[in-house]
Amino acid sequence: MSRLRSQVTLALLLAALLILPALLPTLAGGLAPTADGQVHLHRTVSAALNLRAGYLWPRWGPHLHLGYGYPIHNFYAPGVHIAGGLLVNFGVAPVTAMLLLQAVGLALYAAGAYLFVRAFLPTLPALLGAAVYAYAPFRFRELWVQGNLAQFVAMGLMPWALWALARAVRRPSPARAAGVGVAFAALILVHHPTAFLFAPFAAAYALLAPLGAEGARPRFRARSLAAGVGGLALGLALAAVFWVPALAELPHTNIAAIERGMFNVSLNFVALDELLAPSPALDRAALNPPMPHNLGTAQVVLALLGLAALHPRYGLSRRARAHVILGVAGLLVCVLMVLPAAETVWRALPLGSLVAFPWRLIGVAEVCLPPAAAASLMLLPARWRGVGLGGGAAAGLCARAGLPLPDSAVPPVRRRDASLCDCIRAGERRARHGERRRVPAALVEAPPPHDAPPDLEAYRSMGWRVAVDEDSVPAGVSLDGDDGAIVLGPGAGFTLRLRQFYFPGWRAAVDGAPVAVRPAGPAGLIALDVPASRAPRRVEAWYGGTPAQTAAALVSAAALAACIGLGAWALRRKRGAVDADAQERDHAHAGDALPARVALVLGVTILAATALNQLVVIPHTDWFRPHSDPSAPAGMQHPVHAALGGEVELLGYDLDRAEAAQGDAVTVRLYWRALRPLARNYRPFVHWDSLTGGETWANSTLEMPGSAPTTRWDPDRYVVDTHRLEIPPDAPPVVGNLTAGLFDAETGARLGEAVPLAALRVTGAWAGAGAFDEGEATTFGGAIRLLSATARREGDTVHAQLCWQADAPVPVNYTVFLHVLDAGGARVGQGDRPPRGGDYPTRLWLPGQAIPDAATIPLDREAEGPLTLAVGLYDPATVTRLEARAADGARRQDDAVLVPVAEP
DSSP states (O other): OHHHHHHHHHHHHHHHHTTHHHHHHHHHSOBOOOSSHHHHHHHHHHHHHHHHTTOSSOOOBTTHHHHTOBOHHHHSOOHHHHHHHHHHHTTOOHHHHHHHHHHHHHHHHHHHHHHHHHTTSOHHHHHHHHHHHHTOHHHHHIIIIIOOHHHHHHHHHHHHHHHHHHHHHHSOOHHHHHHHHHHHHHHHHHOHHHHHHHHHHHHHHHHHGGGGOTTOOHHHHHHHHHHHHHHHHHHHHHTHHHHHHHHHTGGGBOGGGGGSGGGOGGGOOOOHHHHTOOOOOOOTTBSSOOOOOOOOHHHHHHHHHHHHTTSGGGOOOHHHHHHHHHHHHHHHHHHHHHSGGGHHHHHHSTTHHHHOOGGGHHHHHHHHHHHHHHHGGGGSOGGGHHHHHHHHHHHHHHTTSOSSOOSOSSOOBOOOOOOHHHHHHHHHHHHHTTOOSSSBTTOSSOOOOOOHHHHHHHTTTOOOOOOBOGGGSOTTOOEEEETTEEEEOSBOOEEEEEEEEOOTTEEEEETTEEEOEEEETTTTEEEEEEOOBSSOEEEEEEEOOOHHHHHHHHHHHHHHHHHHHHHHHHHHTHHHHHHHHHHHOGGGSGGGSOOHHHHHHHHHHHHHHHHHIIIIIHHHOOTTOOOOBTTBOTTOSEEEEEEETTTEEEEEEEESOSEEETTOEEEEEEEEEESSOOSSOEEEEEEEEOTTSSOEEEEEEOSSGGGOOGGGOOTTSEEEEEEEEEOOTTOOSSEEEEEEEEEETTTOOBSSOOEEEEEEEEESOOTTOOOOOGGGOEEETTTEEEEEEEEEEETTEEEEEEEEEESSOOOSOOEEEEEEEOTTSOEEEEOOBOGGGGTSOGGGOOTTOEEEEEEEEEBSSOOOSOEEEEEEEEETTTTEEOOEEOTTSOBOGGGOEEEEEEOO
16 A cells, blocks of 8 residues: 555656746746736736735725726636735735746646546556646647736646546545535636636536446446536535626626627637647747647647557556547547637627637647547557657657747746736736726726826735725815725715726725715716715725625535535545555556656656756757847748838738638738837737728737737847738628738827738629629620619719629729710710729739629719710720620620619
8 A cells, every 4th residue: 555655656746747847947037928927917916905905805906997996806716816915915026926826837737637647547658648738839828928827727727627527436425526526616716717618528527437437337327427517516616706796797897898809709719720730949039939729749649649549459448448538529629619610609608708719728628638648658568658658758848849948938027026006007008908898887988097106106005995086075175094094074065986986895984884885977986975074074985795795605605614524524434445445446457556767767857858958958059949030030921121100110921811701811920020119009900901092891900919018029029910800701802902000009199101011802792793684794895794884863973883794804904984975975974983993903803703883973064854874994004995895796886885874
């Protein structure tokens, strides 16, 4: 028994050690300037403020959203921020707290994956599964690019939840069901979108895994099912303190705004080629080197090899085969759900739009990979599995395309401290960029930002405070503060407004007596009535919560008490359960023991790789970390080198296609570089415009270029800015210009002129073209047909509706002549111009395409009697009309089609 425990401990230590090459660079640097890193630093310090003020479950941040308050902790699972807030309140610098939590997340990955895979496969394959999961590419995209701390830690918790489920299903008991509940609740409380996506897979596992038990009786399978499903239900009860109020109070927020901008589900799918793409080496000349949303080449190859191990000759148990099959099935579901074709499914899912990013499912896909990838080691004879593990682990490490791992892919924020004031400044910038998804619904018109210095300094002591809207205090009434309370001088009664958004749960009292609060004005600020008094009046305001929050907390408390009771009961029975546990273990067969020699070689290899990375590769080499010329990024397809306002240069761009169908998306990747340090934040855009520039048919505008605020740009590095340009289904099927540029995030003023990139053709049906009787069409120059033409008069103008079609490529850009003739044949109006006003020249027409063309012709003078519109084409260079022939081949007079003008 003691030998077995030492074997398990040794294997678990090796699994945790696997992550060391990634762990040390994380701890050695500062906080990387990722897309969301500063936001989570902000929320961590905000949680610390709430905890210090006695709000043990933080919900409302009074300093958030320009100092008007924000219920972020009520709707974004605060578990990881509470952990960070506790560290901050114990004296750990906020940035250091964030780094420690990242390190914890990294440690969770390998150990959790090992324990999960070890539940159905021997030790060596389980170690391979740990390496595959720990070094999945999406992990490092989250760490170095996205920076979502909560999501990063949550992905480390998923294999632990599966391990708890595997144990509960393998040998069901109330205590193990409680373990499932604790693991699942932890996942919900750390990052609820990950839990939302993981829940269906966990439920499917709980329902199907009991079927994989060999020789199990129906009664045992029923107990396994109850332990798994019951544990998940217990986890929901434990996490009710978060999700019940979050759902109940969602109607009180502006959550509909999530459908706008970058949070729209339709903008965040991933193409199959990107999912299967290899991970590129990261260019150190890039401020934000692009990392694809990919599964990892090594991970996918090992999983495919693992499918071969399902053959009976390789000796997998029925339980192991079931896990491999379930894992691959889960992987396929995840892949299908992140492809653009799944948009209809996401729209139909309850709360599906709140996930915002379907690519989050890649994190779930990665936890489905280890069973099959680990099983690939079973293809080797037992004596070669140690060697295979070393090679497989190396492949898992190299899936990151940088072994040893590169140093910080982006320059880190090396400052080890960040005060609440610093975080408020970051929050103000984000609020000005439109972070309004969860602001209270009472807000109709956003209030102006405050003067920063006095408000910020008031928070330096980390006090929970509510400021007064001083404009609501009558003249002659003094205003003072005392330990967080508001002291008003004597005077008449009036309505006091607080500089906080109204939201359910706010309470107020005047001189100790409760008073009602309500939203006031278009900004939805808290308002309360202060009675008249000849003495000073003391006003207190606090966030007291709602009935839904109280009920949910009671449910969670009851579930926690049940878990503690089940754990205590299990401890009392532990001695009697030892023999049963011994019978349960797969470790009984001798071939599963971890050879000391293999353990030693693996441990030394990991330590040597870590030392090589830290002491040689990072400080002295460019291995695995190319460094291109910042003015000419490696791999950039089309150089441009256009300067905008003397501040930013558009170096060039990549375009994934020059032709797209209506409803498709086109990927445009821009390469920017600051010409000098920038004092303002700019937002990027990519437009698909008409050739004349008069209309924009498609637009991609981001909050910041490449998730990197321009005030942080380094002139010695370039910035990669990827846009997914959605072509509307009703867009005209023409050729238009792609243009790109920047504009000021606060004023909206463009920085310089928009830069033309390339022509983009859109194909498809043209709305309004209709079907025409080609028997009556007139042909011009033997290549262009006028399918239909109508005209009607409205006052002193004639409106024409034409429809053209080219039978063959047209070599010249012809001009349409439109002459209005009176009854005597005299010209009374003329409107010559290119087809469609120049937005679609004839040289770009596709053969067989029907092209509607509307025109308005002003009349030169009063014209009586019936009017006729003469229509034709001519070469603008020679002013020579194209020969016009009717359907029977006869040439039309004056090479024109005469169209009667309908009178009103």
